[in-house]
Amino acid sequence: MVQKPAPDATRRSEKSRRAIYDAALALVVEAGYAKTTIEGIAARAGVGKQTIYRWWSSKADVLLEAFLDLSEQYAEAVATPEELQYGIPDTGDLAADLKYVLRATVDELVDPKFEAPSRALAAEGVVNEQFAVQVVSRLLEPSLQLYVQRLKAAQATGEVRRDIDPRIALELFVSPLAQRWLQRTGPITYEYSDALVDYALNGLAPR
C-alpha cells in the first residue's frame, strides 16, 4: 500500500517544485539554455541536486515542465473555467470564435512576463531537434489540436469545406502570428489577427 504523504510533506514538495520552476526559468532567461545546469537550478532554488533528479531526468524535462506550468498559470489568470475546460469556444460562429482565441494569443505573446522564458525555449528548439520534439508533443501540438477540433465541428455544420485537412488549415491563421513573434517580421495586434481569420476563411481570390 502506498502511503499518502503527510500534509506538511506535500506542502514542502509543492514549495520546492515551485522554487525549482522559478529558478529554471530565471536561469534560462539570464544565462541561456546551454549554460543552464541541474546544479545551477538546484543552487538557485535552494534544494539539493537529488531533489531535482527525484522528479526529472534532465534539464530539458525541468524547463519544459516549468514552462508548461507558466502557461497554465497564464491561462488560469486570463480564461474562464469553461474556456480552460473546453479550449476554443463554439458559439456557432467560427470567425468570431477564432478571432476571440487569437486575440487572447496576441495578449499572451506581447506579455513581458511570458516573453523572456518562451523566447529562450523557442530559440533552443530551433537548433535542438530533440528538445523541439518534446516541446511540440507536450506544448504546441496539444494546443493546435484544439483548433483541429473546432474546425472539425465547423466542417460538420458546413462552415468549413469538408475536403480540407483541418491540421493544415489552422496554420493559415496560427502560423502568421507565430512567425511575426519568432522572427519579428511585423507588429502583433488585434486588427492583424482579425484580418488573418477573415482572409483564411474567405480566401484571397474573389468570391
Next chain:
Amino acid sequence: MVQKPAPDATRRSEKSRRAIYDAALALVVEAGYAKTTIEGIAARAGVGKQTIYRWWSSKADVLLEAFLDLSEQYAEAVATPEELQYGIPDTGDLAADLKYVLRATVDELVDPKFEAPSRALAAEGVVNEQFAVQVVSRLLEPSLQLYVQRLKAAQATGEVRRDIDPRIALELFVSPLAQRWLQRTGPITYEYSDALVDYALNGLAPR
C-alpha cells in the same frame, strides 16, 4: 579621385572575404552565436582582426553578410537567370506561380548545407531583437516584398480581391512553412506547400 585596386589586390580581398564568411558560418554552427567572436573568425579564416574590422563593425554584420552570400549562392545554384532577376514568376496563373516558388523554398529548407547556419541565425534572432531587426530588413523583408509585388499584380488582373492587404495575405502560405521549419511542428513537403496555396486562395469556407 578614388584609385581602382589592382587586379591582384581585388583577388586577394575576394579570397579573404570568402574565407571570413566560411569561418563565420562554421563557427556559429559549431560553437553557437554567443561564443563566436571576431577574433575567432579571424583566426579560423587566417586573416588579421583588422582585416575584418576594415569591412564590418560587428560579428552580427559579418554573420548576416555571410548568410546573405550563402543565400545568393544557393539561389544561383537552383534558379534560372530570369528568376534571379525578377523574383517570383508571373505566368498569369497565380496558384501555379506560388506553388512553384514555395516548392523551391521547401527544397532550400530541407537542404542540410543550408540548415545549420540558417538555424543558428534564426535562433539568435528569437532572443536578440537588435539582430532580428537586421535580419528582417536585409534578408526576410526583401524576400517577402517579392510576394507583395506578385500579389499586387494578381489584384490588378482580378485573381486576388482588391480589398486585402498583400503584406498580410502572403503570410497565409509563407508563415506555415516558416513555423514548421522553426518549431518542427510538422513535415515540409511539396504536397503540403501546394495545399497552403490552394487553401489561401480559395479560403476554408465553402464557395
